Amino acid sequence: MQHHKMKRGKIIYSFLILGIFLIGIASSANYCCEKTNSGAWCQEESSKSECNPSYNAISAGCESTSYCKTGTCINQKEGTCIASTESVCTNNGGIWSDKSESDLSQCSLGCCLLGDQVAFVTQIACNRMASTYGLTINWNANINDELTCLASANPNAKGACVYTDAKTSAKTCEMTTKENCQNNAKTLSDVSFHEGFLCSAPELGTICAKSANTICSGDDVYFTDTCGNLANIYDASKKDSVPYWTTIQKPDCTAASNPGNKNSATCGDCDYYSGSMCQTKKAGESVSVGNNLCRSLDCSSYNGIYSGTGKPKHGETWCATDAKAGNENSPGSTSFRMMCYNGEVTMEECDSTRQKVCSESDIGTTDSPFMSANCRANVWQDCILQTKEEDCNDVNVRDCSWIASSGYSYSVEEGKLVNSSSAGLCVPKIQPGFARDGTTDAIDSCQLANTLCYVQMKKDIINSNYVCEGPDLNNLWWNGNNCSCVNDANGNYDGGKTWASKMNSICTKLGDCGDKTNYAGAKGNVQESITKTNLSTGTA
Numbered sequence: 001m002q003h004h005k006m007k008r009g010k011i012i013y014s015f016l017i018l019g020i021f022l023i024g025i026a027s028s029a030n031y032c033c034e035k036t037n038s039g040a041w042c043q044e045e046s047s048k049s050e051c052n053p054s055y056n057a058i059s060a061g062c063e064s065t066s067y068c069k070t071g072t073c074i075n076q077k078e079g080t081c082i083a084s085t086e087s088v089c090t091n092n093g094g095i096w097s098d099k100s101e102s103d104l105s106q107c108s109l110g111c112c113l114l115g116d117q118v119a120f121v122t123q124i125a126c127n128r129m130a131s132t133y134g135l136t137i138n139w140n141a142n143i144n145d146e147l148t149c150l151a152s153a154n155p156n157a158k159g160a161c162v163y164t165d166a167k168t169s170a171k172t173c174e175m176t177t178k179e180n181c182q183n184n185a186k187t188l189s190d191v192s193f194h195e196g197f198l199c200s201a202p203e204l205g206t207i208c209a210k211s212a213n214t215i216c217s218g219d220d221v222y223f224t225d226t227c228g229n230l231a232n233i234y235d236a237s238k239k240d241s242v243p244y245w246t247t248i249q250k251p252d253c254t255a256a257s258n259p260g261n262k263n264s265a266t267c268g269d270c271d272y273y274s275g276s277m278c279q280t281k282k283a284g285e286s287v288s289v290g291n292n293l294c295r296s297l298d299c300s301s302y303n304g305i306y307s308g309t310g311k312p313k314h315g316e317t318w319c320a321t322d323a324k325a326g327n328e329n330s331p332g333s334t335s336f337r338m339m340c341y342n343g344e345v346t347m348e349e350c351d352s353t354r355q356k357v358c359s360e361s362d363i364g365t366t367d368s369p370f371m372s373a374n375c376r377a378n379v380w381q382d383c384i385l386q387t388k389e390e391d392c393n394d395v396n397v398r399d400c401s402w403i404a405s406s407g408y409s410y411s412v413e414e415g416k417l418v419n420s421s422s423a424g425l426c427v428p429k430i431q432p433g434f435a436r437d438g439t440t441d442a443i444d445s446c447q448l449a450n451t452l453c454y455v456q457m458k459k460d461i462i463n464s465n466y467v468c469e470g471p472d473l474n475n476l477w478w479n480g481n482n483c484s485c486v487n488d489a490n491g492n493y494d495g496g497k498t499w500a501s502k503m504n505s506i507c508t509k510l511g512d513c514g515d516k517t518n519y520a521g522a523k524g525n526v527q528e529s530i531t532k533t534n535l536s537t538g539t540a
Helices: 002-027 086-091 123-133 146-151 178-184 441-448 497-507
Strands: 031-035 041-045 070-075 080-085 095-097 109-114 117-122 137-140 158-164 171-177 189-195 213-217 220-224 230-233 276-280 292-296 317-321 335-341 344-351 356-362 371-377 400-403 408-411 416-419 425-428 457-459 466-468
Touching: 041 086, 070 086, 080 086, 080 123, 086 095, 109 123, 109 146, 117 123, 117 146, 123 137, 158 178, 171 178, 178 189, 213 276, 213 292, 220 292, 317 356, 335 356, 335 371, 344 371, 408 425
Parallel strands: 317 371
Antiparallel strands: 031 041, 070 080, 070 095, 109 117, 109 137, 158 171, 158 189, 213 220, 220 230, 276 292, 317 335, 335 344, 344 356, 356 371, 400 425, 408 416, 457 466
16 A cells, blocks of 8 residues: 555656646747837747737747748839838838749849940839839840840940851941841841941951942931941041041031031031031032032022021021012001021911011021011001000000191090090001901901091182181080181191191001002092081081
8 A cells, every 4th residue: 555655646746747847838938929019020029018919919930920921022112122021011111922032023133224224133123213214114034144234235326237248258247226236146147246336447347448429318418338338427528537437426527607518519417407408419519529418408599578688598487578668568468478498488478458467586696697487466456545655555465656646536435536635646556458358357447537527617708718717606516616627737728638638647557548559559549529518507
């Protein structure tokens, strides 16, 4: 019995030891905090109280949790791909993938072409740079090493593409871009590109050499080599210059006195905006080398109306009229906008009724004048309503002129000219005209000039002629007489001719009205009849 009790005591002791061991294990367990109270991500802590209660936390190693599993974080803003947990990635604005960086195509390195520059970066980095600089991208995933990528920079650079002719085995050449030359390497033999060189460069050792031929390319005249390739712009003084046939160079043959080298026999540096472009020479034209020159586009054969200096230049516009000199605003006159373009003069009619008029100005320099014109609206409609000289002459609002009014002004109430003490009157600067069918505002303009001058007349006893009579006290409604309407400056009766002449000077300025000479110089019919009315009886 004692032996049995001792054995049982050993068993109890063993369990006590095991219990102590298990308690020790439990007390050493860690918690995987998705985020700790101190701000660390995916950190193992010995106490759950160290974990931020707003995030996940379980008693396990972080490598075994889903929220702390490592994947790839794509940062589109920075253009990077880095290993990261999903929580860290998304909380920092990234896009997370459970794939590795090497398994994501957008994270693979490639050649990013931006304009004339290249960079060996990821596609997302390439997109970011394109967005930053506002450029169109060209990302090539097939270029997977940096040296090859750098060699593809500046694809539009021009130069000599040297290769071996498959038929003749000769070393030949083509002037092209770097990109085209690299593409030719797929089908041609021994291809090499020489940026900035001409095919006629002696050091390239090709069969292409300098020549005395020229060709038109774009606006300019170019030398061509014996292979037909473009060389530099034609300069007669450098036709035998080895350096000028070796590398691509800018021309320096333009004379300051002849911009665009118009009709130059020695320089092919043309300029369309200055009035020249490459064309084949004509009979009688001289060229030192080749058969092409910078032909002048000016209108040198034009002999019509031109307000500029010399002959009209290419691109110039100016004003002209079909009226005789001095009759520019007369009945029937029309203004035109003239244009010189590619050596020819064309015209645009503004308006035969002068509701639109041609306006021109010199926009060039003192040394190089250049005329520019346009058809603009003639703003005359409210001239007659202006009562102040400064309002009348405001060119920003209307096209009017202030003139002496002979004591008349326009009455809005009566709709006509009335006798007043006005010192001036506002009239159209350019008088509107009549349309052929008579439908135009100019008719209304002429009606504005209508006026009446009431004069009390009496018959002279001696010679029975009518004469102007002073105020009649028996007619109280009559407050005065207008003898000036029928007498001349000396007070002698002239039948109203003097007054009619004064009024005609106003009438003619309001439109195609009154006694005027037309655009061809023909004088209109003059009506000088005067109606005499007996004011007392109303009978003529």
